[in-house]
Amino acid sequence: MVTETNSRADAANPGRAMPLSEQPSAWRRMRLWGAAHAVDDLYQGLVPACVPYFVLERHYSYVAAGGLTLAATLGSSIPQPFIGVAVDRYRSDWLAGAGVTLAGIGLGLSGLMDSYVAVWLLLCASGLGVAMFHPAAGKSARVAAGESATAMSIFAAGGSVGFFLAPVLATPALIAMGVGATALFIPPAVLMGFLLHRNRLQRPATRGLSRSGRDQWAPFLLLTCIETVRSVAFFGAITFIELFWIRHLGAGKSLAGAALACFLVGGVVGTLLGGRIADRVGMVRTVQFGAIVAIPALVGLRLTPGEYPPLLFAVLAGIALNIPFAVLVKLGQDYLPTRPGTAAGVTLGLAVSIGGLLAPALGVAAEHWGPEGVFTIICLIPLVALVLGVFLNEPAK
Template structure:
């Protein structure tokens, strides 16, 4: 496999980042389907928010399994297959006649997302060269931009069609890009899979205290990120009386800021250190979250946008840290950081939906604003990983 010791392979990173964008558009679609499905099917907030939980859990919890398998075998075909399935699931959800089939479509889409991420992140790590955090940020920004774009395009499509069926048109980009990636992955260099590395060795590697602290940080970040993305449009509609189009635009700004933050976060971490980046990003969130709830109009929305930039600015950084802490199990490391821990955060959205039904959306958003304090406490004992350790972090042909 190509060494990561050289310069970033920009073309490959852009292809993978594009796949990340097209895949994660579908997760953004689910966010906007929540208020649409709630209104059309007469659901409670908790039942509607379950769409996000199903999507997040399906796209996340099984990722470590995909990662462990790809540590042993070259399964590059999962990259185009995942892109296609992610779009096909949204097609099912858009055309579904009832709530149960909507959930099934969201589940299928989530499984496609899960199949894509570990193998794509592995190849992105290989293509990043010495600037590991920077290269992974290029890959990650595709996902964050796709999430934001999914929110942006869903509202007008639903408005144009008069129902969620308008979202069915979003199957076209995944189908076309999957065909491109099916050709593109054949051009990747040959990779010797991790022969002699049983799955249990990857499981054992995940049990280190540093991985545990890192996973805890990502869970906190995921609860805040997914929670704010899910409940912000509902809050703006039900509490502030905004139409769906305006609520979607503000949520898009929050998510787009996350894409910008992700792109900036990698270089900042390469310069100042991974741990500093993690600590500062979460420490600034509570006042920003409270400002969104309590400050009027533009000031509150500006605070929300800045919070969006910070909350996922460490996305690529945490993937790199996990790969540096688990150098023989890059696929598993990617599955845990992009997948499982984010999925655990997604489960919390269902609980937060129940909380919103009981105490209201305003109180729920205040609670979300304060959660990052727990993340800061988890980062403090975490040891810094060194950029120099990244010389061969994603090679999987080293014996344990």
């Protein structure tokens, strides 16, 4: 009788919090959204993984190479806030499946085109797919995660896994087949789009599951600035780390791809670690801690000589830069409790994408000082995040 009563209450109020003893594990709640985030961000990670091969095979300049990163991030950054608002106002959860499909098709076709303009436009379309995915998926994932930063870190870590898998899967294919190998990555996007569509039909609508509370715009804007600073360092590293190994350290292409993979696997570890730290010491302290440890990790990466010893610092830098990632996403939704889609769109999309928008500026630095000059600049960026983090406060309950 009690079970029947609870079932009726759940049906009448799908946003009712389930007792902790009845909740599935964090992994069971988040595995689909973590996997979807991995597939979606695979295509973001494929852009910097492919850029060196466009440079070497198509003879693009450093500025043109940075422009390819710009195309993908431009497509994702501008529409992101508007899509977030639509997700909060309407039942737009279908955007998650459609977005990941578009992201994969755009990226997959880019390597088949000879024209730089065509490549640029396809990567921009791929970025638009990413913009469609993040707000809808971020809102649904937060509903599944509840108040657990650890659970939310599984969703966020999915994106880091996607970035990690990109060079691991792409480097052998690109070496063997050239940039036309991007077409091999279309099927995962289509499959995940289908799975998300089926899941959408099987679960109740999430439109009414937004929490109540007072939106705190001032700390949210400060948080957005911190995420933007973090993304500049992150995108700068993944765009130029392979060229740093090839043209500064004198390594081969395979080892350069391994360096990018080391950095990104560190990102997976850092994202999961950040969620656990936040559940113990608080979200704001975790954000500050990430900025502190990023500085020595990046300096070690820039200054350590040889082809192999810097790989250790590539892992450590990836961990440090990603410790705040999941925390920033959850913290943003706590600052805007009535607008979880908008918050996810900004923290997962707009603020992250701005880092890619600045890639051409780092490309200009690389033209003058080489890839090593870019990493010298990146070493200074966490100082800005550290200063901003001092003024961050815990969200009002």
